[in-house]
Amino acid sequence: MCRFQIQDSLIYFEDSQNMGKIKNDSVALVVTSPPYFNYIEYGNIGIGTEKQYSEYLDNLKNVFRECFRALIPDGKVCINITNMKSRKDIEGKSFLYPIVADVTNLMLSLGYTFFDEIIWVKGNANNGALKGKPLFGSYPYPPNPKILDSIFENILIFKKDGKLLNRVNPQDKELSKVSKEEWMKYTKGIWIF
Ligand SMILES: C[S@@+](CC[C@H](N)C(=O)[O-])C[C@H]1O[C@@H](n2cnc3c(N)ncnc32)[C@H](O)[C@@H]1O
Structure with a gap:
C-alpha cells in the first residue's frame, strides 16, 4: 500500500474496487476517468x-458500488468515458463497445440517479484517433468509412439520492464561487477544450 499526505488531502494508490479505508457516507464528489476497454494498456494490469x-x-461495477457506499446522500459521481472501437486485429471486425450505455445501466442497477451529462469535445487534443489523416474504408465515397474520427467523450453525472445533511462552511463556499461567464460556459451541456 502506498499513500501520500498533501496538505489536508490523503492520496491512496490502491485498487479502487476495494476502498475500505474510505468511510461510508463521507465523500461529496467522485470524479473519475476509468480505463478504456481493450485499447490503452496501463502496464498490463488493472x-x-x-x-x-x-x-x-x-x-x-465493483468500483462504482464502492463509490456508492462512500458517497454522502446527495453526493455525485462524474464519469469521463466514451464508447470504444474494437480492434479488428483482435475481434475480427469493426464495431463499437457500447460503454456509455452499459455504464449508465450499471449505475442505475447500483441505485444511482442519472443526474446529467456533458459532451466533452476534445477536438484535436490528441489529433483524433486518425491523427488528421483521411478515413480509409470506402474513402472518398461515404457509405462505409469503417470508423469515425471521434473527437468527443462523455461525462456522465450520477447522484446518490438523499438529503444533504452538512452544508459546506461559508468560507469554503465563498472560495468555490465562479464568475457569471464561467457559470454560463460550464452549465451548457457541451464543453469544448
Ligand atoms: C484513462 S486513465 C485516467 C488517467 C487519469 N485521469 C490521469 O490523469 O492520470 C485510467 C487510469 O485508471 C488506472 N486504473 C486501472 N485499474 C485501476 C484500479 N483497479 N484501481 C485504480 N485505478 C486503476 C490506470 O492505471 C489509469 O491510470
Missing part, C-alpha cells in the same frame, strides 16, 4: 486489460 468485455463491466 481495469481495461480484461479478456472479456463483461468482466470489464463487472470490475467497473
Whole structure:
C-alpha cells in the first residue's frame, strides 16, 4: 500500500474496487476517468486489460458500488468515458463497445440517479484517433468509412439520492464561487477544450 499526505488531502494508490479505508457516507464528489476497454494498456494490469468485455463491466461495477457506499446522500459521481472501437486485429471486425450505455445501466442497477451529462469535445487534443489523416474504408465515397474520427467523450453525472445533511462552511463556499461567464460556459451541456 502506498499513500501520500498533501496538505489536508490523503492520496491512496490502491485498487479502487476495494476502498475500505474510505468511510461510508463521507465523500461529496467522485470524479473519475476509468480505463478504456481493450485499447490503452496501463502496464498490463488493472481495469481495461480484461479478456472479456463483461468482466470489464463487472470490475467497473465493483468500483462504482464502492463509490456508492462512500458517497454522502446527495453526493455525485462524474464519469469521463466514451464508447470504444474494437480492434479488428483482435475481434475480427469493426464495431463499437457500447460503454456509455452499459455504464449508465450499471449505475442505475447500483441505485444511482442519472443526474446529467456533458459532451466533452476534445477536438484535436490528441489529433483524433486518425491523427488528421483521411478515413480509409470506402474513402472518398461515404457509405462505409469503417470508423469515425471521434473527437468527443462523455461525462456522465450520477447522484446518490438523499438529503444533504452538512452544508459546506461559508468560507469554503465563498472560495468555490465562479464568475457569471464561467457559470454560463460550464452549465451548457457541451464543453469544448
Ligand atoms: C484513462 S486513465 C485516467 C488517467 C487519469 N485521469 C490521469 O490523469 O492520470 C485510467 C487510469 O485508471 C488506472 N486504473 C486501472 N485499474 C485501476 C484500479 N483497479 N484501481 C485504480 N485505478 C486503476 C490506470 O492505471 C489509469 O491510470
